[in-house]
Amino acid sequence: EDQLVQLVANREVPSGGLPTDVGCLVQNVGTAAAIFDWIVSNEPLVSRVTTVTGDGIARPMNVRVRLGTTIADVVNFVGGYTERAQHLIVGGPMTGKSITTDRVPVVKATNCILALSVHPSVAEEMPCIRCGDCAAVCPIQLLPQQLFWYACADDEDRLRKQGLTDCIECGCCDLVCPSRISLTANFRIAKARIREMADEKARAERARARFEARTERIERDRLAREEELARQKEQAKLAGPAAIAEILKRRQRTDKDD
Incomplete structure (x- = not known):
């Protein structure tokens, strides 16, 4: 967008x-x-148009699929898998997620089902050479090499300042990285960690607010009890002489009767 x-x-x-x-x-x-x-x-x-493609699909096409239909049924509808199908991705080649089974339903976000004949190989990562190729292809104009270092260091403040939350996880930086570093995966983990830390901070704030509210309530109850006790003491002081006089009168009447 x-x-x-x-x-x-x-x-x-x-x-x-x-x-x-x-x-x-x-x-x-x-x-x-x-x-x-x-x-x-x-x-x-209740349905959406989904692209079913890849060299592991017999007849690639766009199909309108009812939400909740399993991916296996969708693939069967387009002719099934080819003998070369080895890897299944939901969501497209760039931002899609690999799945290990096709017994999962189509949801409103399932825009593509991709079956590949070759499982994407994961090359051994090498140290970053700071070539800048990732920054050149970033559509958001971020600095992935800097974000990578800050993600490895768990530096939340600098990650925020460098715009990690603006990353759309397109995967362009992964494709051009000569060191084969999984930058997008690192950014995804870092964003999840930032969200988790934000949730923990929010929970701590809510707990602090509850504690302060409880403390204020206890203090209000204590002050109310003290005020009530003071009022009762004051009433006792005002009623004290009259009560003593009444007792003396009753005693005098008792003595006369005797």
Whole structure:
């Protein structure tokens, strides 16, 4: 979205912001079609168009799939796997996630099912040579090599300042890295760690707020009890002489009767 806004409207979305912050709204075709079906036909989102492709698919095509249909059924619909199929990815070659079974359902975010004949090889990582190729291809204009060092050092503050949260995990930096460093995976882990730390901080803040509220409530109850005790003591002081006089009168009457 940020790139579309930059290219089409020549407006830069601020870090951590949304296109609406610069007066733009971006909707994909699928969302627009779903809104049309909902408003015009009163039909909820129950299906989506999914691309089924790769050299491990017999007849690659785009199909409209009911949500909840298993990937295995979708692949069978397009002719099944070829003999070369070895690796299954959901979500496309760049940002997709590898899965080990096709007995998983299609959800509203399943835009692509990719079956490959060769399992992507993972080369041994080598030290970063700071060539800058990753920075040259980053569509967000980040500095992946710097983010990588800060991620390895768990430096949350510098990761935030360098714009890690703006990373769209496109995988371009992985493709051009001559050292075969899994930059995107490191960034994904670092972002998850930052979210976890933020959640822990939020939980700590809520616990602190509950503790302070409890302390204030206990203090209010203590002050209320002290005020009530003081009021009772004051009433006792005011009623003291009259009560003593009444006791003396009763004793005098008792003595006379005797």
